[in-house]
Amino acid sequence: MSNTPAFIPPAGLRPVVPVLKSPQGLATGVTVLLxxxxxxxxxxxxxxxxTYSLLGDWESLTLDEARRSDRWAGQSASYQFTALFVTAVVFVIWFHRVRVNAEVFAQDSQTKRAGWAVGGWFIPFGCLWIPRQIAGEVWDASTQAAPDGSRRKVSQAPVTIWWTAWVLAMALRALASVTDRAEIAGPSQDSVGVLLVADSVHFVAAVLAILFVRKLTRMQNIKATQGPRAAA
Structure with a gap:
């Protein structure tokens, strides 16, 4: 027998083993931010x-009303941007956490590496479907199997509805931005109307995102504490 010691790869070359951690704390933070x-x-x-109501009666619009509208619009846009930026950071951290957990639950079910749970949001056009694909795979992996060990199929409707609302809100905001830039004399009632609809859809998407985050976190906690199979 050879006395040559077994080769131990350097720490940087060793495979990273995913570790199961509760996403509950991150989920609470994301919920509050959403x-x-x-x-x-x-x-x-x-x-x-x-603003829409003021533009509907343009001839009677006063300078004070116009200034008040501009000031309110600027402040609300600043609030929205700040809230969305902070929420996006924490949401992506939570999203990566549940993706890593999914690899612990069912490694073969994940078609993309965990890094895509972060990078997928920053790829032009790819961000429209990569996070959705990952969310669906994590959703399935976080579902408990049937008592006999067979795979249970749980509807991904909460994922699909939330993602559809999110993409629609982003598309409407882009449309409103293009429409607004095309107006030489300032915002028109049409462009403000599109922005009004976009923010309404974005509000719905935020509520749906809360439901998605809470549901998926609960699914992972149940599977982690009660085991991979549901009780008979």
């Missing part, structure tokens, strides 16, 4: 509704 986003959306909706 609620703040929803409140910011409501403020923006009220601001846009006020």
């Amino acid at each position: 609620a703040l986003c929803a409140v910011a959306d409501l403020v923006a909706i009220a601001s846009h509704a006020y």
Whole structure:
């Protein structure tokens, strides 16, 4: 027998073993931040509704009303951006955490590496479906199997509805931005109307995101504490 010691690869070359950790704390933070986003959306909706009503009666618009509208719109946009930025950071951290947990639950079910749970959001056009694909795979992996060990199929409707609302809100905001830049004399009632609808859809998306985060976190906690199979 050879006395040559077994080769031990350097720490940097060793495979990283995914570790199961509770996403509960992150989920609570994301929930609170998403609620703040929803409140910011409501403020923006009220601001846009006020501007929309003023533009509907352009001839009687006073300088004070125009300044008040601009000031309110600027403040609400600032609130929205700040809330969305902070929420996005914490949400992506939570999303990566549940993706790593999914690899512990069912490694073969994940078609993309865990890093895609972060990087997928920053790829032009790819961000429209990569996070959705990952979310669906994590959702399935976080579902307990039947008592006999067979795979249970749980509807991904909460994932699909949330993602559809999110993409639609982003598309409407992009449309509103293009429409607004095309207006030489300032925002038109049409562009403000599109922005009003966009923020309304974004509000709905924020509420749906809260439901998605809470549901998926609960699914992972149940599977981690009660085991991979549901009780008979």
